[in-house]
Amino acid sequence: MSKEWPLWEIFIRGQHGLSHRHVGSLHAPDAEMAIKNARDVYTRRNEGQSIWVVEAKHISASNPSDKGPMYEPSESKVYRHPTFFDIPEDVGAM
Amino acid sequence: MYAQMVKSTGEGVKSRDEMSPEEAAFQDRIDQDIKIEPKDWMPEGYRKTLIRQIGQHAHSEIVGQLPEGNWITRAPTLERKAILLAKVQDEAGHGLYLYCAAETLGVSRDELTEDLLSGRMKYSSIFNYPTLNWADMGAVGWLVDGAAIMNQVPLQRTSFGPYSRAMIRICKEESFHQRQGYDIMMKMAQGTEAQKKMAQDALNRTWYPALMMFGPSDKDSVHSAQSLAWKIKIDTNDELRQRFVDQTVPQAEYLGLTIPDENLKWNDEKGGYDFSQPDWEEFFDVVRGNGPCNVDRLAARNKAWDDGAWVRDGLLAHAEKRAARKTAAE
Numbered sequence: 001m002s003k004e005w006p007l008w009e010i011f012i013r014g015q016h017g018l019s020h021r022h023v024g025s026l027h028a029p030d031a032e033m034a035i036k037n038a039r040d041v042y043t044r045r046n047e048g049q050s051i052w053v054v055e056a057k058h059i060s061a062s063n064p065s066d067k068g069p070m071y072e073p074s075e076s077k078v079y080r081h082p083t084f085f086d087i088p089e090d091v092g093a094m
Numbered sequence: 095m096y097a098q099m100v101k102s103t104g105e106g107v108k109s110r111d112e113m114s115p116e117e118a119a120f121q122d123r124i125d126q127d128i129k130i131e132p133k134d135w136m137p138e139g140y141r142k143t144l145i146r147q148i149g150q151h152a153h154s155e156i157v158g159q160l161p162e163g164n165w166i167t168r169a170p171t172l173e174r175k176a177i178l179l180a181k182v183q184d185e186a187g188h189g190l191y192l193y194c195a196a197e198t199l200g201v202s203r204d205e206l207t208e209d210l211l212s213g214r215m216k217y218s219s220i221f222n223y224p225t226l227n228w229a230d231m232g233a234v235g236w237l238v239d240g241a242a243i244m245n246q247v248p249l250q251r252t253s254f255g256p257y258s259r260a261m262i263r264i265c266k267e268e269s270f271h272q273r274q275g276y277d278i279m280m281k282m283a284q285g286t287e288a289q290k291k292m293a294q295d296a297l298n299r300t301w302y303p304a305l306m307m308f309g310p311s312d313k314d315s316v317h318s319a320q321s322l323a324w325k326i327k328i329d330t331n332d333e334l335r336q337r338f339v340d341q342t343v344p345q346a347e348y349l350g351l352t353i354p355d356e357n358l359k360w361n362d363e364k365g366g367y368d369f370s371q372p373d374w375e376e377f378f379d380v381v382r383g384n385g386p387c388n389v390d391r392l393a394a395r396n397k398a399w400d401d402g403a404w405v406r407d408g409l410l411a412h413a414e415k416r417a418a419r420k421t422a423a424e
């Protein structure tokens with residue numbers, strides 16, 4: 001069995017000015033081919049205007065078991081949301 | 095279905111008392127419809143069953159290209175040819191999405207491929223039947239993709255995140271597949287006497303193999319019970335088959351074609367059709383490797399893999415050489 005092509009994660013920016021979004025992954029020998037293959041697989045129906053590819057091994061991810069300590073602190077900080085404040089209607093749009 | 099008779103742990107569903115604390119927490123998340131992601135803790139049986147199921151599903155997408163690819167060069171018009179080509183290309187993409195989902199569970203793409211090529215892993219029984227003429231392209235899109243949709247729509251809600259996301263992408267594309275098939279059937283059924291005959295003949299040959307896609311009844315299967323509990327299976331095989339028949343009968347009536355089943359009859363009480371089961375002996379024989387096309391399909395996949403080896407190796411060697419040159423220059 002010969003060696004397998006590395007795995008690439010594919011990010012596509014759509015037409016409406018949103019950020020690149022992860023759409024999936026694929027195998028390719030190098031970045032150039034990864035972009036070509038991503039074009040063929042992930043933009044078959046006008047899904048994209050721009051493609052980023054990153055070799056999967058270069059992505060570092062947070063640990064799912066750290067979920068508590070990582071995200072709980074923000075749960076109690078309701079004042080970070082605009083709806084926390086009661087602004088009188090008379091003030092108008094704000 | 096595209097994955098038929100997938101074996102689970104075989105031990106049946108554990109009661110709460112038998113579960114370890116980790117297993118209980120895992121089942122709680124599933125019961126609350128929280129997705130399981132690749133790096134989360136999961137029971138070994140869940141991981142293995144999913145690899146089998148997603149792998150088989152992926153293999154079906156890939157092998158499923160063969161019966162239709164067979165007609166690309168002989169499509170009756172340039173437009174039909176372009177449409178069929180796009181459909182078959184989509185199926186290659188479906189295989190890719192699913193292989194990638196399986197890979198997040200720690201199996202490599204090449205391992206999965208080799209398991210298909212050696213016959214250790216299966217693909218859907220339906221693709222071991224031949225496509226004899228152009229009307230079969232209509233019947234396949236309408237009935238085979240139609241049956242696949244029945245199964246894939248609920249799987250969008252499956253518990254494993256990458257599988258669910260792959261299903262969402264796939265479902266977006268499948269309705270194009272079914273419609274292009276039905277469109278072919280409409281043309282044939284409204285065509286000349288000879289065309290109408292071809293359409294009826296294609297329906298006659300495809301009907302029971304399509305019903306087999308859902309697999310034999312699994313209402314008493316320990317494997318399915320576990321898969322249902324883990325939400326990697328959403329409905330039983332019989333439920334999906336019933337839904338498929340109920341949806342398809344009026345579509346056949348519209349075409350003026352007859353479903354080849356004397357026992358087909360509306361049942362007011364259950365609010366669905368009564369219908370004949372396919373020949374399950376035939377099904378098991380096809381699964382054992384004795385269908386009309388099993389040998390051809392595996393031979394075609396093996397040939398494609400072997401003939402492509404120099405391309406895979408060559409492109410990798412080129413990439414490695416360029417990377418080495420770049421490092422040397424830095």
Ligand SMILES: [Fe+2]
Pocket residue numbers: 155184185188264
């Ligand atoms: Fe598909």
Ligand SMILES: [Fe+2]
Pocket residue numbers: 155158185238239242
């Ligand atoms: Fe399909």
Ligand SMILES: [Fe+2]
Pocket residue numbers: 185239242268271
């Ligand atoms: Fe399809």
